[in-house]
Structures are given as structure tokens and as C-alpha cells.
Amino acid sequence: MSVFKTTLIDCRQCGRRIMVRAADAERGSIVCSHLGCGAINTLSAGFQYDENIVRGLPAFGQLTYLGDSQLIYPLQFGRNVIGTSDLCTVQLDRFMHNGRCFISRRHSTLTVAFDKWTGQLRYHLQDGAIDNDGKTHQYSLNGTKLNATPLQKTEIVDVEDEGIVTLGGVDSFRLSHYVIPSAMLDTYKVELDFNPDRTQ
Incomplete structure (x- = not known):
């Protein structure tokens, strides 16, 4: 069972910080709660690559x-x-x-x-x-x-x-x-729940 850590992101419309909770991450979006905004921020699923890949190059x-x-x-x-x-x-x-x-x-x-x-x-x-x-x-x-x-x-x-x-x-x-060959990269891919630095 994975433990979700709450994260702050910038709203794509008003630019103010909003807190992303586990339910928001599962749904894939969050509505900005700031007065007068209400923008829907889509949370991008993301990934990165494990740096240990360099050991086998x-x-x-x-x-x-x-x-x-x-x-x-x-x-x-x-x-x-x-x-x-x-x-x-x-x-x-x-x-x-x-x-x-x-x-x-x-x-x-x-x-x-x-x-x-x-x-x-x-x-x-x-x-x-x-x-x-x-x-x-x-x-x-x-x-x-x-x-x-x-x-x-x-x-x-x-x-x-x-x-x-x-x-x-x-x-x-x-x-x-x-x-780095793509076949090798695929074995070092680490899926992220979402990338807090990128919202659509």
C-alpha cells in the first residue's frame, strides 16, 4: 500500500498555490478553491528515469x-x-x-x-x-x-x-x-503519480 504525500502546485489560471490530496491525484484533476478562480487543473501523469542506469553504460x-x-x-x-x-x-x-x-x-x-x-x-x-x-x-x-x-x-x-x-x-x-538505447531506458523508468511541476 503506497502512502500519498500531499503536495502544493501552482494553479494554471490564478497562479496561487493549491494543495493536492490523494483523492485529487487519483481523479487526475483538482479544482482551484481560491475565491474567484475555480479553474480545473489537470494533473499530468509523469515519469522519470532511475539514475542508476549510468552504472551499466x-x-x-x-x-x-x-x-x-x-x-x-x-x-x-x-x-x-x-x-x-x-x-x-x-x-x-x-x-x-x-x-x-x-x-x-x-x-x-x-x-x-x-x-x-x-x-x-x-x-x-x-x-x-x-x-x-x-x-x-x-x-x-x-x-x-x-x-x-x-x-x-x-x-x-x-x-x-x-x-x-x-x-x-x-x-x-x-x-x-x-x-542510451530506448529498450534499456524502459527498464529504468519510474512512474510518478503526477508531476507537481507540470499541470495542463
Whole structure:
């Protein structure tokens, strides 16, 4: 026997908070009791995906160097520090251009996270990386771009599948997402009585 916990939602018409009880959830709707409103709020049935799905994934995406498609760098779940240092999660070659390498030792951070609502991985890119002391964020010397647009120092952006990440203004990489198969997703689906953040 499941125990229903009362929840507050915003009325779709007046915007004021109303309490959803077990009977409302079973019926699938609730009438706003605020004076002068009376709107019927339909409660959307919803679901999310169990985050434990990431434990069984064979891969988490990869970066492919556009200068040589044979150079492929696999990603891990969580924070990936990208640079030329041997302490980086994704250690890049020192690509030389007229005797210079434009990629910093700890150039950028690409974080792979799981979105429990869509059931897919998300990729967040940021210039620079947190120092080994875990306290200070050091930015790259020559900057990071996503699809030719420079990232601001404190900016964290989502990278779409096949997005082009350029480090130091010279060396570019294509990000390939790992797409979780729908058959696998179905086994990690968690049904919700209703989604309190979404009313119709």
C-alpha cells in the first residue's frame, strides 16, 4: 500500500498555490478553491528515469580530433578535465602549430551528467578547470569555443551532439554523445503519480 504525500502546485489560471490530496491525484484533476478562480487543473501523469542506469553504460561519449579522425578521446561520467597534462582525465597530444601548442595543460572541463527527465546524458562545457587543491578555478591561456563562439570565463554551456569544441583557437574536436538505447531506458523508468511541476 503506497502512502500519498500531499503536495502544493501552482494553479494554471490564478497562479496561487493549491494543495493536492490523494483523492485529487487519483481523479487526475483538482479544482482551484481560491475565491474567484475555480479553474480545473489537470494533473499530468509523469515519469522519470532511475539514475542508476549510468552504472551499466558501456560508454559516455567521445571527442574526435578534426585534424586526424584516428585520434579519439573517450569520456567518463562526471567531470572530464581536458588538456595536455598527464593528470587530465582526457589527456590530449601536444598539437604543434609553427612550433607552438595552443592548448593549456588543464584547458577546459566537460562534465557528463544524466538527465532523469529525458533519460539521456547531458554535456556541460566550461573553459578552464579546478586546480588540484579543489578550491580555485584556473582558466585557459587561449580560450575555448563552442561552434566558433567563444565561451565567457564563467560560462557553462550545453554541448549538443556533433558540437565542435575548439581549444586555444586552433585545435577542434567533435563531441559525439552516447545515446542510451530506448529498450534499456524502459527498464529504468519510474512512474510518478503526477508531476507537481507540470499541470495542463
